[in-house]
Amino acid sequence: MADSGPDDHSPDRREIGGSIRLVLAVALALVGAVVSLLLLGRENADPWIVGLLSTLAVIGVFALFAYAAGLLRFGMPDPSDELARRIVDGAPEGMSIVDALGRVLHANASYLAITGATSLDDARPVERLFTADPDASEAVYRLAQGVRDGRAVSEEVRIAGLPGAPVRWLKLGARPAPGRAVIWTVNDLTRERERQETAFLELQHVIDYLDHAPAGFFSAAGGAIHYINATLVDWLGYDLAEFGPGGLTVADIVPGPSAALLTGMTPMPGGVRTEVFDLDLKRKNGQRLPVRMWHRVSFAADGTPGASRTLVVNRSRADNEADPLRAAEVRFARFFHNSPIPIATIDRKGRIVRANAMFARQFVGADSGQERRLVEAATDASRPALVAALEQALTGHAPPGPVDVAFAGDGGRSARLYLAPVEDGGEEAEAAIVYAIETTEQRTLEAQFAQSQKMQAVGQLAGGVAHDFNNVLTAIIGYSDLLLANARPTDPSFQDVMQIKQNANRAAGLVRQLLAFSRRQTLRPQVLNLGDVMSDLSMLLRRLLGEQVKLEVREGRGLWPVKADLNQFEQVIVNLAVNARDAMPDGGTLSIRTANVTAAQAAHYARAGLPDADHVLVEVADTGTGIPAEIIDKIFEPFFSTKEVGKGTGLGLSTVYGIVKQTGGTIDLESAPGRGTVFRVFLPRHIPEVEEAPAKAAEPEAPARPADLTGRGTLLLVEDEEAVRAFAARALASRGYQVLEAGSGIEALEVMEEHGKAVQLVLSDVVMPEMDGPSLLRELQVSYPDIKVIFMSGYAEEAFAKNLPEGADFGFLPKPFTLKQLIEAVKDSLAPTS
Numbered sequence: 001m002a003d004s005g006p007d008d009h010s011p012d013r014r015e016i017g018g019s020i021r022l023v024l025a026v027a028l029a030l031v032g033a034v035v036s037l038l039l040l041g042r043e044n045a046d047p048w049i050v051g052l053l054s055t056l057a058v059i060g061v062f063a064l065f066a067y068a069a070g071l072l073r074f075g076m077p078d079p080s081d082e083l084a085r086r087i088v089d090g091a092p093e094g095m096s097i098v099d100a101l102g103r104v105l106h107a108n109a110s111y112l113a114i115t116g117a118t119s120l121d122d123a124r125p126v127e128r129l130f131t132a133d134p135d136a137s138e139a140v141y142r143l144a145q146g147v148r149d150g151r152a153v154s155e156e157v158r159i160a161g162l163p164g165a166p167v168r169w170l171k172l173g174a175r176p177a178p179g180r181a182v183i184w185t186v187n188d189l190t191r192e193r194e195r196q197e198t199a200f201l202e203l204q205h206v207i208d209y210l211d212h213a214p215a216g217f218f219s220a221a222g223g224a225i226h227y228i229n230a231t232l233v234d235w236l237g238y239d240l241a242e243f244g245p246g247g248l249t250v251a252d253i254v255p256g257p258s259a260a261l262l263t264g265m266t267p268m269p270g271g272v273r274t275e276v277f278d279l280d281l282k283r284k285n286g287q288r289l290p291v292r293m294w295h296r297v298s299f300a301a302d303g304t305p306g307a308s309r310t311l312v313v314n315r316s317r318a319d320n321e322a323d324p325l326r327a328a329e330v331r332f333a334r335f336f337h338n339s340p341i342p343i344a345t346i347d348r349k350g351r352i353v354r355a356n357a358m359f360a361r362q363f364v365g366a367d368s369g370q371e372r373r374l375v376e377a378a379t380d381a382s383r384p385a386l387v388a389a390l391e392q393a394l395t396g397h398a399p400p401g402p403v404d405v406a407f408a409g410d411g412g413r414s415a416r417l418y419l420a421p422v423e424d425g426g427e428e429a430e431a432a433i434v435y436a437i438e439t440t441e442q443r444t445l446e447a448q449f450a451q452s453q454k455m456q457a458v459g460q461l462a463g464g465v466a467h468d469f470n471n472v473l474t475a476i477i478g479y480s481d482l483l484l485a486n487a488r489p490t491d492p493s494f495q496d497v498m499q500i501k502q503n504a505n506r507a508a509g510l511v512r513q514l515l516a517f518s519r520r521q522t523l524r525p526q527v528l529n530l531g532d533v534m535s536d537l538s539m540l541l542r543r544l545l546g547e548q549v550k551l552e553v554r555e556g557r558g559l560w561p562v563k564a565d566l567n568q569f570e571q572v573i574v575n576l577a578v579n580a581r582d583a584m585p586d587g588g589t590l591s592i593r594t595a596n597v598t599a600a601q602a603a604h605y606a607r608a609g610l611p612d613a614d615h616v617l618v619e620v621a622d623t624g625t626g627i628p629a630e631i632i633d634k635i636f637e638p639f640f641s642t643k644e645v646g647k648g649t650g651l652g653l654s655t656v657y658g659i660v661k662q663t664g665g666t667i668d669l670e671s672a673p674g675r676g677t678v679f680r681v682f683l684p685r686h687i688p689e690v691e692e693a694p695a696k697a698a699e700p701e702a703p704a705r706p707a708d709l710t711g712r713g714t715l716l717l718v719e720d721e722e723a724v725r726a727f728a729a730r731a732l733a734s735r736g737y738q739v740l741e742a743g744s745g746i747e748a749l750e751v752m753e754e755h756g757k758a759v760q761l762v763l764s765d766v767v768m769p770e771m772d773g774p775s776l777l778r779e780l781q782v783s784y785p786d787i788k789v790i791f792m793s794g795y796a797e798e799a800f801a802k803n804l805p806e807g808a809d810f811g812f813l814p815k816p817f818t819l820k821q822l823i824e825a826v827k828d829s830l831a832p833t834s
Contacts, residue, residue, distance in 0.1 A: 094186035097177065098125045105181065114170070114186050126172060126184045133159060143174040147182050151175075156189065169193045216291070216312030221305075223249050223263050232312055237284040255282040258357035262295055262310070267303035272296065278315075278336075279357075290315040342415070342436035345422070346374055348394050353430050362413060362438060374434065379406045386417070393419040393432040404439065413440045469507070470794030471721040473816035476504045478727035481819035508816050525563045525663070527686055530594050530616055531555045537570055541577050541590075548587035549580075556595035562616050563686040568659045575656050576620040576679050583624030583677065593619040597682065605682070608668030614685035615666075621678040627671040635669075709823045710736045713830055714755065717741050718748040718764040718776065719792070724815075728763065731819050732826065745771025749779060756784060761829055763813075766793035774804045781808070788829050792817070 033052060085106060088095050094111030096104050107123045117123040127144060130136035136157045146153035152175035159168045169192075173185040210217060216232030218225055225248055233240050236253060251259045258279050265273055274296040280288040294311040336343065342359030344352055350373045378386050382405040389399040399419050406414045415436040422430055480501035487494050538553050545551055573592070580590050597605075597615045627635065636657040660667045664684050671677035715737050719725035722743070729739045740755055742748035745768055752759060762780065766773040773791050780787055790811035804810070813825045 094188075096123065096125065096184045096186075098127075098182045098184060100180040102127065111184075111186060114188055126174070126186065130157070130159065133157075139172065143172060144182075147174045147176050154185075216314070218310050218312070219307050220250050220262070220310070221307040223251065223259075225249060225253075226307060235283075235289055235312075235314060236281060253281050254279060255288075256357065257360075257362075260360050261357050262293075262308065264360065265295075265297055265305065267305065268299050269303040270299065270301045272298045281312075342438070344374070344434045344436075345430040346390075346394075346432050346434060348431040350374055350390055350394070359434075359436060362415075362436075377407050379408050382406045389417070389419050390432070393421045396421045396423065402437075413438065414443050415439055470815040471724050473504050473508050475721070475723035475727050477501055477508070477816050477818055478724070478731065478822075480504065482727070482731065485819065504816070525565050527561050527563050527688065528566060528569065529559065529561060530618065530683075531559050533566070533569065534573075534592065534594060534618075537573060538592075541574070541592075544574065544577060545581050545590060549584055550587075550589045552589060552591045554591070554593045556593070558596065559594055560596055560614065560616050560685040561688075562683040564663045564665075564683060565659075568663070572656045572659050572681065573618070573620070575653065579653065580620065580622035580624060580677070583622055583626075588623035588676075591619075591621045593617075593621070595619075596685075605666075605668060605680070608666055608680070608682075610666045610668070610682055615682040616685060618681040618683070619678060620681075621676060623676045626673040626675050627669075627677055628673055632669070632671060709820070709827055711827055711830060712736055713760040714738045714740065714758045715826065716748060716751060716755075716759045716762045716764075718743075718745065718762065718768070718773075720744055720765060720768045724765075728822060731822055735823055737826070744768050745773070745776040745779075748776055752780065752784070759784075760788065761826065762787060762789045763826070764789060764791055766791050777804060777808060777810065790825055790829055 088097075088106065089108045091108055092110065094108065094114045096107035096111045099105055102125055104120065104123045104125055107117070107120055111117075112119070112123060115124065115129055127140055130140055136159055139155045139157045143153050143155060152173070154171060154173035156169060156171050159170055167190075169189040171185075171187040171189050173187075175183050177183045211230040213229060213231055216229060216235060218228040218232055220226060228240075230240060238248070250262050254262060258277075261275075261277055261279070265275065274294065277293045277295060278290070279293060280290050283289055292313045292315055296309045298306045300306065336356050339356055339358060342356065342362055344355040344359045347353050352372055352374055374390065375383050375386055382403075385403050386405050389403045392399045398421060402416045402418050404414065404416050406412070415438050418435040418437075420433045420435070422432055480497050483497045484494070484501070487497065534553055534555060538551065542551050577590060577592075584590075595617045597610075597617045599612045599614055602610045602612050602615065635653050637654060657667060660681055660683075666682040668680045668682070669677060670680075715732060717725060717729055717732070717739055719728065719741075720743055725741055725743065729741055732739045740751050740759065742751050745764075748762070748764070749771075762776075764773045764776055771779075773793070777789050780789070788809075788811070790813055792813045792815055794815040811825060811829050813821065817825075
């Protein structure tokens with residue numbers, strides 16, 4: 001079809017700015033005026049004719065001025081309209097302008113060629129072109145509807161039946177134009193779609209060739225298989241549909257630690273690494289398939305691995321039987337990579353030549369070498385010993401013994417390496433074999449045992465210091481009470497003595513914390529319902545935490561009873577809450593949760609040493625700063641504190657640890673910097689032998705003590721600390737008792753031989769030279785089976801009760817004690833039983 005430019009046909013209809021109806025109306029008006037004048041007669045018509053001519057002359061003059069000024073044009077096109085028409089005519093896509101009545105006002109040559117029109121007069125709008133094609137007509141309708149809504153829209157349509165082209169692809173577009181006109185665009189995409197279909201067919205052929213190649217192939221990224229050819233699928237006995245997105249992974253077809261060889265290659269930033277592996281693949285039925293893999297991975301500039309390309313060759317064919325060397329190679333590869341012992345070979349430069357799957361997964365990465373040296377995998381502290389052993393092995397001499405090496409990395413792995421020289425010759429040949437026995441778990445257990453031994457040693461030291469300090473405090477508090485008993489509040493020294501006693505009581509509190517850490521404090525266990533305890537304790541915790549810290553308490557249903565000292569348990573929760581508050585200086589949330597933990601669930605906390613038994617869990621979690629990994633193993637040590645000087649004694653968490661352990665429980669923590677800390681306290685479930693009612697959170701009020709603390713009787717006071725013995729003897733004598741004194745158990749027996757029948761009560765220290773308190777009681781019961789005994793000690797009753805005779809009846813007075821506590825204990829013991 002010939003191109004039809006603007007000169008080949010009638011002028012563009014948009015060049016004429018007037019209206020034919022207006023012209024006809026003006027002409028008819030002039031004719032009517034002339035006819036009317038003729039009917040009036042010549043005489044009467046002359047004035048009217050002159051007036052009409054004058055009017056026409058004035059209109060003509062004004063028209064000339066308007067034309068000269070450019071305000072009026074006659075048949076001359078607007079330059080801007082001319083430029084727009086040239087742009088439309090030069091557009092590569094077909095364009096047409098259609099008015100509101102559906103008439104084509106203008107169309108460029110491309111539009112005429114695509115639609116098969118011979119001229120502008122023959123051009124039809126898009127809405128009338130595809131009425132015979134249902135799919136195309138629906139698309140055109142949607143485009144027209146979009147234009148009516150004021151939107152610019154486009155769609156691709158498949159056109160069938162156009163002359164010369166049975167099937168064509170067109171892209172139709174429409175957008176609104178001024179004057180309710182519409183600009184339609186038509187673009188022929190047929191050749192582009194044909195090229196795409198051709199490329200797709202070629203790709204299908206390539207995939208078909210790859211799928212049915214005589215070798216296996218797969219591609220994986222991040223351990224997930226994204227493509228696998230049909231040959232390898234057939235070898236493995238799978239259905240090809242199982243390897244779609246989210247299907248099988250490398251670990252599904254590569255058994256055991258061998259998968260680490262493929263997924264854990266050492267990065268080569270900006271490079272490509274190719275390794276050859278002899279491995280066994282796992283078929284769907286569980287059988288093994290020996291193969292050789294060429295595994296290729298490209299890495300980004302930052303070392304991030306891309307998708308792998310892996311070629312797989314089947315080595316299980318029948319010719320293995322005919323080729324003993326090949327069969328032996330397959331067997332060796334199977335033994336090598338499936339060995340539970342990590343094995344690697346190194347060359348004379350100390351580089352890893354080959355590593356089996358276990359060695360690669362645990363220590364140095366999957367690449368089999370030519371790049372990384374063995375010493376680079378070790379920590380700085382382990383390198384000197386490893387270098388010395390390697391030098392001997394690489395020169396053909398066996399090292400005298402194994403080398404313990406810690407490997408760098410987040411896992412903190414360690415191993416004992418055995419090196420054996422290999423006489424193979426050549427600079428690049430394998431010069432030594434390395435066998436590794438992993439010792440990570442053993443090292444962890446050794447560290448835990450050393451920590452336990454250290455804590456035990458510190459606990460024994462703390463207990464010994466606390467015992468001696470308790471004797472000193474008992475004397476200080478006792479003599480303070482004696483002074484206060486004989487002084488008046490108006491005396492000048494009264495306030496000084498009160499200060500001495502108050503500070504002695506504060507020191508006694510520190511001693512109790514030391515004893516709690518050493519697990520030798522005095523406990524008064526009772527059956528508790530932790531739900532009631534936490535309900536009553538929450539009010540105190542809210543006052544302690546302040547307004548910036550939000551407290552959330554979630555109580556489990558049907559909590560089992562536990563047996564613990566109420567006051568000590570409350571101290572555990574308060575200490576943990578205060579530490580959490582200090583770890584949230586800008587505020588946060590403290591969550592306390594209680595729940596039952598069955599014996600089956602206890603396996604989840606085996607890392608914390610929780611035995612397989614029923615427990616009740618108390619979890620204290622905060623949103624604070626967390627605990628750094630380098631100090632997390634020290635937080636339960638006494639006097640260890642991260643707080644500023646003067647803001648903590650360092651005994652809070654050590655006290656918590658001691659109380660929980662002495663109660664028979666377990667404590668565990670989980671923390672990370674910036675993620676907060678979670679303490680978990682597990683208390684054993686209490687199963688009463690007889691029916692016991694759980695105690696409430698608040699202790700019952702103690703019975704009122706008798707006002708009269710005087711008494712009569714003969715007492716034997718056995719105490720090796722002279723200051724304590726002197727205070728107690730003086731205090732008891734002042735209340736009317738006759739006191740016999742002894743400085744040791746041997747001396748006490750001698751006093752009993754002389755005054756035994758008169759002695760009604762024995763007050764004895766527990767820890768004494770030559771003979772301790774339990775041994776003294778055992779000797780006394782031989783001659784005096786009904787004698788009453790009160791033990792005085794800073795240790796808990798449980799610390800020495802196991803050394804007492806079975807069924808022994810005794811009282812207990814914890815040190816340090818006051819004058820009143822001493823007199824009350826004696827008075828209660830001597831009181832007649834009903």
